[in-house]
Amino acid sequence: MLAADRGRLRAKTLFAVLGAGPDRVEQHLSDLDKALGSHSPGIAGLAGLVSETRAAGSPQAPTVGRQHVVSQAILRNFCEPDEGLAGLQLIRRP
16 A cells, blocks of 8 residues: 555555554565655655654644544545444554
8 A cells, every 4th residue: 555655645655554553564664665666765764654653643642622523535535344344444454
């Protein structure tokens, strides 16, 4: 998924890192770097994305008061069918 993004959509890339799990992504930085080819920000850049994802997902991360609700149409982009559950689900994969 990260390789398919080719670094064009930063938010989508950060969500992909979060969904796959920062630890898992960190274990495969060299493979991702190779898969991205000339579009790769390099191993240091990929490690930076993992760090940003960890910081954003941290319980200590600052929150925005009165933040807008995200519509179902947008959430649908980050959902997939899950066996055992009805319909599309927004799921964080281990």
